[in-house]
Amino acid sequence: MMYNEKMLESFSKEYAERCQVTDKITAEMFDANGVLRGLRDKNGNGVVAGLTSISKIEAFRMENGQKIPCDGNLWYRGYNVIDLVKGFEGKRCGFEEVAYLLLFGELPSGEQLHNFCEVLATARHLPTNFTRDVIMKAPSADLMNSLTRSVLTLASYDDDIRDTSLQNVLMQCMKLISEMPMLAVYGYHAYNHYVCDESLYIHRPQPDLSTAENILLMLRPDKKYTELEAQVLDAALVLHMEHGGGNNSTFTTRVVTSAGSDTYSVIAAALSSLKGPKHGGANIKVVEMMADLRKEVSDWEDEEEVKEYLGKLLDKQAFDRKGLIYGMGHAVYSLSDPRARVFKHFVEALAIEKGRHKDFALYSMIERLAPEVIADKRKIYKGVSANVDFYSGFVYSMLDIPLELYTPIFAMARIVGWSAHRIEELVNADKIIRPAYKSIMVERDYVPMDER
Ligand SMILES: CC(=O)SCCNC(=O)CCNC(=O)[C@H](O)C(C)(C)COP(=O)(O)OP(=O)(O)OC[C@H]1O[C@@H](n2cnc3c(N)ncnc32)[C@H](O)[C@@H]1OP(=O)(O)O
Numbered sequence: 001m002m003y004n005e006k007m008l009e010s011f012s013k014e015y016a017e018r019c020q021v022t023d024k025i026t027a028e029m030f031d032a033n034g035v036l037r038g039l040r041d042k043n044g045n046g047v048v049a050g051l052t053s054i055s056k057i058e059a060f061r062m063e064n065g066q067k068i069p070c071d072g073n074l075w076y077r078g079y080n081v082i083d084l085v086k087g088f089e090g091k092r093c094g095f096e097e098v099a100y101l102l103l104f105g106e107l108p109s110g111e112q113l114h115n116f117c118e119v120l121a122t123a124r125h126l127p128t129n130f131t132r133d134v135i136m137k138a139p140s141a142d143l144m145n146s147l148t149r150s151v152l153t154l155a156s157y158d159d160d161i162r163d164t165s166l167q168n169v170l171m172q173c174m175k176l177i178s179e180m181p182m183l184a185v186y187g188y189h190a191y192n193h194y195v196c197d198e199s200l201y202i203h204r205p206q207p208d209l210s211t212a213e214n215i216l217l218m219l220r221p222d223k224k225y226t227e228l229e230a231q232v233l234d235a236a237l238v239l240h241m242e243h244g245g246g247n248n249s250t251f252t253t254r255v256v257t258s259a260g261s262d263t264y265s266v267i268a269a270a271l272s273s274l275k276g277p278k279h280g281g282a283n284i285k286v287v288e289m290m291a292d293l294r295k296e297v298s299d300w301e302d303e304e305e306v307k308e309y310l311g312k313l314l315d316k317q318a319f320d321r322k323g324l325i326y327g328m329g330h331a332v333y334s335l336s337d338p339r340a341r342v343f344k345h346f347v348e349a350l351a352i353e354k355g356r357h358k359d360f361a362l363y364s365m366i367e368r369l370a371p372e373v374i375a376d377k378r379k380i381y382k383g384v385s386a387n388v389d390f391y392s393g394f395v396y397s398m399l400d401i402p403l404e405l406y407t408p409i410f411a412m413a414r415i416v417g418w419s420a421h422r423i424e425e426l427v428n429a430d431k432i433i434r435p436a437y438k439s440i441m442v443e444r445d446y447v448p449m450d451e452r
């Protein structure tokens, strides 16, 4: 039979409406059965699914026995992430230093860091013709998909793919950490050339450069970048590296690891989670949403007009009609996300240098107005504030990083956290993760075809 797109379309339209009815489980039914939607209670507390010593997130403080919302804090292996970022300010290789900390639990000495950088540099290597045969094939603006495809294909070049011994897993993780920037940046160049009709250039990474420097070198036609640009990108990578075991992509890592899967499959699953617009994919959505706002709102300084647009977003009447203000809200944080605070600081500094004050003023206004508008239209229990994805895209745009690479940059950093969690899961749990779903299905007797 010939392929018939129209037939598929009309069948799916009719049956999607059926699914909508058959599969509906109301919020009241969740409440009545004592099941927490999204595995979080009404105050935003997640169901505790495991123990970790990799990082810690704080969004509330106990005062006189009361849980009080506070500005968010994040620690990696005991160190406040803001102290870590300040610690390497003005220096190179923050990413490498913090990757060592997350993977091995301690800050490296100078010698340990030097050795680790050498290990990462030697692993920054793709199999022969991999760029031509895999990355350049079927290029797409969806770089997260091309990244996932590349990661899965790398498995075919590994003779020990199924060996889940710690040494082998660590080796695979370090290789993927090193290769990820090449897979993503070359994927962008393939798309830019074959789809956007621009020139194609593939620059090889340099062994003596840091991960952040290599990303900029591989991305730019002339391989040039300033020290400040490399430092801002380095700090951005560190801020995205890790966020506990419960975030969607890290939990995916732990779930797939617990099934005994190989490293490539685990990282591919984590990438598939991260690209979601409610998770890491929000950084692209924020920038697209802001572009839409600039088209729809005639006076960007008019608070009422901006508020009206934000209201339309929530009422599914503007932008992608999903009812979300991207870059706002968080499953854990209440008053603020510490990473968004740091990003805002970078934005402020860069916006002055790049003459983007007007954009900065608009972002700041939305950061202030969005929580009010969301609280007006939704039931808020723990407060809503700007998250890490709100300002990150703005920073990347000032570094001339193309939009398509925003979520892949998140992935280049978060793969360190995923690796640390994969290792922690392997070292400790050795038990398949398998939560329960309470069934509300009603049993029925089989009905023969001629009686339906
Ligand atoms: C790296 C990261 O993953 S950071 C998050 C990036 N994601 C985004 O920026 C997308 C926009 N934000 C969101 O979708 C949400 O805030 C999430 C998914 C991050 C967290 O959602 P929740 O855990 O449900 O947050 P919370 O419990 O505070 O939400 C309370 C209510 O406000 C709504 N809400 C929260 N944030 C938003 C938002 N930005 N836009 C519209 N509604 C929102 C929630 O949908 C929820 O309503 P519901 O009970 O009717 O479902």
Ligand SMILES: O=C([O-])CC(=O)C(=O)O
Pocket: 242, 243, 246, 247, 248, 330, 331, 332, 388
């Ligand atoms: O913790 C979360 O749910 C999402 C998040 O901010 C992250 O993964 O960085």
